[in-house]
Amino acid sequence: MARVCELTGKRPKTGFNVSHANNKTKRRFYPNLQTKRFFVPEEDKWITLKVSTTAIKTINKKGITQVLKEAKEKGLYTGKA
Secondary structure (H helix, E strand, O other): OOOOOOOOOOOOEEEEEEOOOOOEEEEEEOOOEEEEEEEEOOOOEEEEEEEEHHHHHHHHHHOHHHHHHHHHHHOOOOOOO
16 A cells, blocks of 8 residues: 555655765655554544555544544545544
């Protein structure tokens, strides 16, 4: 499965490792993704999402229902909940 947050759309970014001699080699910066279960009270069911830690903080602040609604409007989340 792709390393993409299902709610925010965060993806790996590219950059360089830079040595002391200033040699540059390509590398990737991966988002901090966690697989987490959330309870959606409106649907009365649990959903499992692969989300970034910033998305988890946003869910704690706004609530899962509001975050899912915003993600659907942006076209990031296509689930049923």
